[in-house]
Amino acid sequence: MLREETSFIINEILFMKWWQLMGYIGRFLFFSKK
Secondary structure: HHHHHHHHHHHHHHHHHHHHHHHHHHHHHHHHOO
8 A cells, every 4th residue: 555655656746747847848949939
């Protein structure tokens, strides 16, 4: 049970970091186009 909860938390953190990274890349590409 503890292991499942830990992996779930890790997956959630990785998911948030992934979207944060995609947001940064999207903004960078958007501003570099101008």
